[in-house]
Amino acid sequence: MQTRMAYLNETHDPALQSWVDSANIPDNGFPIQNLPFGVFRPAASAQAFRPGVAIGDRALDLAALARARPWPGAAGEALAACQADRLNGLMALGPDHWSALRLQLSRALRGGSPMRQALEPLLHDQAGLEFALPAHIGDYTDFYISLHHATAVGRQFRPDNPLLPNYKWVPIGYHGRASSIGVTGQKFPRPVGQTRPASEGGEPGFGPCERLDYELELGIFVGQGNPQGERIAITGAESHVFGLCILNDWSARDLQAWEYQPLGPFLAKNFASTISPWVVTLEALAPFRTAFQRNAGDPQPLPYLDSPDNQAAGAFDIGLEVLLSTQRSRAAKLEPALLSSSNFRHAYWTAAQLVAHHTVNGCNLQAGDLLGTGTLSGPDQGQEGSLLELNQGGKKPVALPWGEERFFLQDHDEVILRARCSKPGYPTISLGVCAGTVLPARL
Amino acid sequence: MQTRMAYLNETHDPALQSWVDSANIPDNGFPIQNLPFGVFRPAASAQAFRPGVAIGDRALDLAALARARPWPGAAGEALAACQADRLNGLMALGPDHWSALRLQLSRALRGGSPMRQALEPLLHDQAGLEFALPAHIGDYTDFYISLHHATAVGRQFRPDNPLLPNYKWVPIGYHGRASSIGVTGQKFPRPVGQTRPASEGGEPGFGPCERLDYELELGIFVGQGNPQGERIAITGAESHVFGLCILNDWSARDLQAWEYQPLGPFLAKNFASTISPWVVTLEALAPFRTAFQRNAGDPQPLPYLDSPDNQAAGAFDIGLEVLLSTQRSRAAKLEPALLSSSNFRHAYWTAAQLVAHHTVNGCNLQAGDLLGTGTLSGPDQGQEGSLLELNQGGKKPVALPWGEERFFLQDHDEVILRARCSKPGYPTISLGVCAGTVLPARL
Numbered sequence: 001m002q003t004r005m006a007y008l009n010e011t012h013d014p015a016l017q018s019w020v021d022s023a024n025i026p027d028n029g030f031p032i033q034n035l036p037f038g039v040f041r042p043a044a045s046a047q048a049f050r051p052g053v054a055i056g057d058r059a060l061d062l063a064a065l066a067r068a069r070p071w072p073g074a075a076g077e078a079l080a081a082c083q084a085d086r087l088n089g090l091m092a093l094g095p096d097h098w099s100a101l102r103l104q105l106s107r108a109l110r111g112g113s114p115m116r117q118a119l120e121p122l123l124h125d126q127a128g129l130e131f132a133l134p135a136h137i138g139d140y141t142d143f144y145i146s147l148h149h150a151t152a153v154g155r156q157f158r159p160d161n162p163l164l165p166n167y168k169w170v171p172i173g174y175h176g177r178a179s180s181i182g183v184t185g186q187k188f189p190r191p192v193g194q195t196r197p198a199s200e201g202g203e204p205g206f207g208p209c210e211r212l213d214y215e216l217e218l219g220i221f222v223g224q225g226n227p228q229g230e231r232i233a234i235t236g237a238e239s240h241v242f243g244l245c246i247l248n249d250w251s252a253r254d255l256q257a258w259e260y261q262p263l264g265p266f267l268a269k270n271f272a273s274t275i276s277p278w279v280v281t282l283e284a285l286a287p288f289r290t291a292f293q294r295n296a297g298d299p300q301p302l303p304y305l306d307s308p309d310n311q312a313a314g315a316f317d318i319g320l321e322v323l324l325s326t327q328r329s330r331a332a333k334l335e336p337a338l339l340s341s342s343n344f345r346h347a348y349w350t351a352a353q354l355v356a357h358h359t360v361n362g363c364n365l366q367a368g369d370l371l372g373t374g375t376l377s378g379p380d381q382g383q384e385g386s387l388l389e390l391n392q393g394g395k396k397p398v399a400l401p402w403g404e405e406r407f408f409l410q411d412h413d414e415v416i417l418r419a420r421c422s423k424p425g426y427p428t429i430s431l432g433v434c435a436g437t438v439l440p441a442r443l
Numbered sequence: 444m445q446t447r448m449a450y451l452n453e454t455h456d457p458a459l460q461s462w463v464d465s466a467n468i469p470d471n472g473f474p475i476q477n478l479p480f481g482v483f484r485p486a487a488s489a490q491a492f493r494p495g496v497a498i499g500d501r502a503l504d505l506a507a508l509a510r511a512r513p514w515p516g517a518a519g520e521a522l523a524a525c526q527a528d529r530l531n532g533l534m535a536l537g538p539d540h541w542s543a544l545r546l547q548l549s550r551a552l553r554g555g556s557p558m559r560q561a562l563e564p565l566l567h568d569q570a571g572l573e574f575a576l577p578a579h580i581g582d583y584t585d586f587y588i589s590l591h592h593a594t595a596v597g598r599q600f601r602p603d604n605p606l607l608p609n610y611k612w613v614p615i616g617y618h619g620r621a622s623s624i625g626v627t628g629q630k631f632p633r634p635v636g637q638t639r640p641a642s643e644g645g646e647p648g649f650g651p652c653e654r655l656d657y658e659l660e661l662g663i664f665v666g667q668g669n670p671q672g673e674r675i676a677i678t679g680a681e682s683h684v685f686g687l688c689i690l691n692d693w694s695a696r697d698l699q700a701w702e703y704q705p706l707g708p709f710l711a712k713n714f715a716s717t718i719s720p721w722v723v724t725l726e727a728l729a730p731f732r733t734a735f736q737r738n739a740g741d742p743q744p745l746p747y748l749d750s751p752d753n754q755a756a757g758a759f760d761i762g763l764e765v766l767l768s769t770q771r772s773r774a775a776k777l778e779p780a781l782l783s784s785s786n787f788r789h790a791y792w793t794a795a796q797l798v799a800h801h802t803v804n805g806c807n808l809q810a811g812d813l814l815g816t817g818t819l820s821g822p823d824q825g826q827e828g829s830l831l832e833l834n835q836g837g838k839k840p841v842a843l844p845w846g847e848e849r850f851f852l853q854d855h856d857e858v859i860l861r862a863r864c865s866k867p868g869y870p871t872i873s874l875g876v877c878a879g880t881v882l883p884a885r886l
Contacts (some may be wrong), residue, residue: 138581139622144706157705164704169647170637174706175618175713179582179807180671189672191804194613194745204612206745209804228623228715229632229885255804261607262600263587263617264707267804270618272671302637302649361634361652361698361710362885364622442672442805 007286007313009099011035011106014426018109019116020123022056029420029430030054032109033287035102036278036432037062037087037243043130051082051090054278054432055109058123065122070108070115074100087134087221087279091242092367094224095283098242102283131183131277134245135221135368140181140273141358142217142249142372143173145349149377149385156393157257168299171349171357176249176372177270184434188250188272190411190441196258204258208441211253211394212409216322216385216417218344218431219247219275220351220371228364234307237352238282240365244318244351246276246417246434247372253388253408274436275370276417282351284429288421289313290345304360305353314350318431319343320376320419322385327412329402336416337400342378342385344419411440450729450756452542454478454549457869461552462559463566465499472863472873473497475552476730478545479721479875480505480530480686486573494525494533497721497875498552501566508565513551513558517543530577530664530722534685535810537667538726541685545726574626574720577688578664578811583624583716584801585660585692585815586616588792592820592828599836600700611742614792614800619692619815620713627877631693631715633854633884639701647701651884654696654837655852659765659828659860661787661874662690662718663794663814671807677750680795681725683808687761687794689719689860689877690815696831696851717879718813719860725794727872731864732756733788747803748796757793761874762786763819763862765828770855772845779859780843785821785828787862854883 011033017024018032030036036054041047050063062082071079078101081089090098108115144150147167154162166172182188190212195205223242226232232240249269256268292314300306307314320343323336349357354371375385384390387408390398397405409415419431454476460467461475473479479497484490493506505525514522521544524532533541551558587593590610597605609615625631633655638648666685669675675683692712699711735757743749750757763786766779792800797814818828827833830851833841840848852858862874 139620141709154705165640165643166637166647166701166704170702172702172706173709175620175709177582177618177806178621179668179809179812180805182671189805192674193804194609197608200608203742204609204745206747225622228625229882231635231885252804258609259613259615260705260707261609262597262703262707263615264703264705266584266616266618267800267806270806271804299646302647304649357710361636361695361714362623362632363620363710363713366622369622439672442674 007289011102011283012287017111018055019111019113020056020058020109022058027428028056029428030056031427032106033427034280034284034429035105036280036284037134038278039086039132039134040129042124043128049085049132051087053105054126057126059126059129060119061122061124068118071104075104086136088136088368091135091221091223095239098281099283102281133181133183134277134279137178137181137368137370138366140176140178140370141173142176142374143171143354144374145171145347146375146377146385147348148346148379149375149389152377152389156388169302171354174264176273180270181273181275181370183275183277186272186274187437187439189439191252191255191267191271192441192443193252193255193267194258195254209252209255210408212438213251213253213387214322214409214415215249215251215375216320216342217247217249217375218318218373218419219245220354220373221245221279222365222369222371223367225366226359226364229362231362232355232359234305234310234352234356237355240355241282241351243279243281244285244431245279246419246431248274248415248417248434248436249372250436274434276432276434278432280429280431285316285421287426288317288423288429290315290317292350293345301353304356310350310352314352315345315347317343317345318419318421323416323418324400325414325416326400326404326410328404332402334402339390339398340382340384342376342383344376346378347373347376409438411438413438450732454545454726455730460554461498462554462556463499463501463552465501470871471499472871473499474870475549476870477723477727477872478548479723479727480577481721482529482575482577483572485567486571492528492575494530496548497569500569502569502572503562504565504567511561514547518547529579531579531811534578534664534666538682541724542726545724576624576626577720577722580621580624580811580813581809583619583621583813584616585619585817586614586797587817588614588790589818589820589828590791591789591822592818592832595820595832599831612745614797617707619716623713624716624718624813626718626720629715629717630880630882632882634695634698634710634714635884635886636695636698636710637701638697652695652698653851655881656694656696656830657765657852657858658692658694658818659763659785660690660692660818661761661816661862662688663797663816664688664722665808665812665814666810668809669802669807672805674805675798675802677748677753677795677799680798683798684725684794686722686724687728687874688722689862689874691717691858691860691877691879692815717877719875719877721875723872723874728759728864730869731760731866731872733758733760735793736788744796747799753793753795757795758788758790760786760788761862761864764860766859766861767843768857768859769843769847769853771847775845777845782833782841783825783827785819785826787819789821790816790819852881854881856881
């Protein structure tokens, strides 16, 4: 616990309250202990996007605050980096700067702060904002760190060999498509492509995807990168992580089944990926650190993937939810249906291990790179992170409370992913919402 | 042939000569019929990188020329886009602009041009230049379009199943790493990573790669992109291709064999990739168009991958060579050894088909994206595009003329890829050189 406590500081005091009233409402999710970063502008405006921080149901314009130069030193340098339309500059500065800025923001937004008068005009209602991607994403890597997902999906693709021999040793990952990543609210046409021939040796099918799925993931934004050729050691790996968001790795299962061998998924994934707009820093998540879980019989990670800190507190207790609304449910003004709930703590590898693995061969990460965790299914029923798992490989439809059922996503379905950290005696820390909608295919 | 001739215009007249004398030397490779685009600055300077065009052994500074605004219309707009440190702006303008600029450059650099006096001060010796990546590469995709390579490598990884059933239908591709792509002259440490356990169920190996290889590829730079959700039809696909370069997709075979299932290569590839500095436009390559080859019994491509133009002239006759120099050969001042020769015309898919396939699901390409062809092995012995093929899966070393032999690359080995188009009665069109050197691993 000593290791774990070392991450905590005055910004984590559960008694802190903000002069922004909505931040103090229980379970608001954006209390003064959170302070996630994003990029926004007033909706339906032609104004420039600018970095901001969420507080309650409002968002503070950091670009405007930066022009007032309220702070010297590292906090001031970090704030100055927020005078751009993306967070890459702030991300590249590293954890001392992030922490210094977070501390000043915490003090400025606390009840009784003398800065209240200066800051109030810089607040926007979140409901009136349009969000952009928090960073220019140079490269996007998607991992596969849920043993439960890998086993469940592996069983469908390779019934006799669900979990491959490398899984428990290698944090399996592959490169994804950066250009098609969008922020919550993304709408995209159902992808079109080739599917497996009806009979062996026959002509493949071609048309709109019939097995369109979501994947419940978290995204890890890289802060400071590493020079090409120099690895990041596991002991310092977390200092290269700026923060976490929610990620939906939309997947066309029928395209994937036909195209994925031998080089992995391609068109099955690269038509769209959606992330939540707010990036929650590792510092904000520190009270929810937890021990890195392994089951009896699982191998000890190789030394480059192992450290006492990682074992003691490298995982995070982040609750995850998948909800679905359909054209019919929205017409009837019904609440979205909860499809499943999971938790990031079930993952087989930690964020630090992903960074160490990604760079062990000298691959250079850059500020703003995005690492997806892979689908975060849990061990139990009701914790499936994709329809492919919920429907048991297309065998059993998912019943929706308003009478519809789904094997896979239909046109106009909206998938809503949520993530939040909760524990007694501490304000709820939300990662916000990642929503996206399927439009009809364009033929 | 009517289709093919439609690509040709006055810039292709084989009788054209330049007032830059070296451009007229037979087999120089950068005659006035070529005019490839790149980005450079004087070596060992702190000057800004700027776009330029190669002519003979010199390079014309297009940023400086742009300041003089010599041309109105599309050529002028294209030239104005060259006032940046990358070619993305020019690439995004599209083929009418590229063609207009090329025509004006061809006229300005021809013998007798009244612009000679104005242009001479803007020429640099190529030997004194440092090159940068021609474009900011937003996303890098690597394909696998040599049937011969896929079969040869497939035989080693899956002896009973070398060519998977999807190969002749799907242009197989996967996403690669953009951040680690460098330009010719790139040096990188030997990658380190996990390798397959010595015995089944045992602990994996960990250490420097022992099976480091090159892959002989071409790179395709995307020009104008497409909006997300809208596909690019095969009939117009080539208008989205700015040009071609040479690409070495360095590969760590032992890392790859252990990590690649089920999601494809990752650390085995993403430590470094090297490209040549000059991008040769499709217009410059037009005289070397050739019919798209299929063998009897190969299926007709699906309609979205098929067009009369693609069948008649969608392939290119581009000769390719792999050469190797070693620490020992350089010390003895010996010429690099030729390891193999191949040709782009042996590929199973064309550039147009790759663009159409990549976007059929709505994936958005962007100006400056790079598509690798995959290893361009030919059908015959001596046409292998990688050491893995030359050494028959590690069984037979490659003998070098100075007495060394190689299964895989050793530290300080330099791999030199060359590409050029030749035919009687037409000047040789070179794609230049793509060289890279392996440094010792950093442990």
